[in-house]
Amino acid sequence: MLCLGAGGGQQAPVLAAAGYCVTLLDISDAQLALDREVCTRHALDVRIEQGTTTDLSRFDSSSFDLIVNPVSNPYISDVRQAWREAARVLAPGGRLIAGSINPLLYLFEENEGEDGKGLTVVHRLPYVESESLDEHDLALAVQGEMVFTWSHSLEDIIQGQIDAGLIIAGLYESKRTDTRAPSINRYAPTYIVTMAEKPGA
Numbered sequence: 174m175l176c177l178g179a180g181g182g183q184q185a186p187v188l189a190a191a192g193y194c195v196t197l198l199d200i201s202d203a204q205l206a207l208d209r210e211v212c213t214r215h216a217l218d219v220r221i222e223q224g225t226t227t228d229l230s231r232f233d234s235s236s237f238d239l240i241v242n243p244v245s246n247p248y249i250s251d252v253r254q255a256w257r258e259a260a261r262v263l264a265p266g267g268r269l270i271a272g273s274i275n276p277l278l279y280l281f282e283e284n285e286g287e288d289g290k291g292l293t294v295v296h297r298l299p300y301v302e303s304e305s306l307d308e309h310d311l312a313l314a315v316q317g318e319m320v321f322t323w324s325h326s327l328e329d330i331i332q333g334q335i336d337a338g339l340i341i342a343g344l345y346e347s348k349r350t351d352t353r354a355p356s357i358n359r360y361a362p363t364y365i366v367t368m369a370e371k372p373g374a
């Protein structure tokens with residue numbers, strides 16, 4: 174299986190410990206260093222690759238039965254390219270489990286409000302953190318040295334997977350409950366998890 178955009182020492186070691194044969198790809202050396210640390214500590218064997226979700230050309234087509242992609246697509250501008258690449262490297266019958274963010278999160282900035290929970294609509298969708306990304310910025314982003322955030326439309330998140338040749342077999346929503354979560358989470362779930370299957374098994 175492929176843990177995609179999943180560095181940080183969480184998903185890949187846990188799934189390796191559960192018995193999966195895991196390849197991990199993430200853009201950030203710092204995140205991958207955490208996986209190396211956890212895997213060394215627990216004697217887990219994970220193939221670790223540094224790279225971007227939008228270019229999986231190092232992997233053959235149909236080479237994974239399962240892809241787990243925690244929320245990493247807000248950090249790429251072209252989510253549809255990531256879906257196409259994921260669909261290509263999935264074997265027929267394989268599954269892509271992907272976390273995304275509901276674009277409504279990006280509409281608001283927080284304000285004081287009467288109860289300290291106020292939200293003001295500030296941004297239009299799709300949201301781009303910086304309108305003025307030049308090629309140098311994008312190169313740094315690709316190398317994982319700068320982080321920019323893009324919202325993606327529900328159409329790009331969901332129909333984008335369908336257009337990549339996958340069948341959406343499940344969709345789940347959840348709230349962020351940690352204390353750092355933006356207060357919109359008090360009113361609506363902002364995470365989406367999709368499970369998609371590649372037909373043809």
Ligand SMILES: C[S@@+](CC[C@H](N)C(=O)[O-])C[C@H]1O[C@@H](n2cnc3c(N)ncnc32)[C@H](O)[C@@H]1O
Nearest residue numbers: 178179180181199200201204225226243245248
């Ligand atoms: C929110 S973390 C998700 C994974 C983390 N294990 C977790 O559970 O929070 C987002 C991850 O996406 C990675 N990432 C950002 N842009 C990426 C890209 N273009 N290609 C691959 N990984 C990327 C980051 O380095 C980070 O490890």
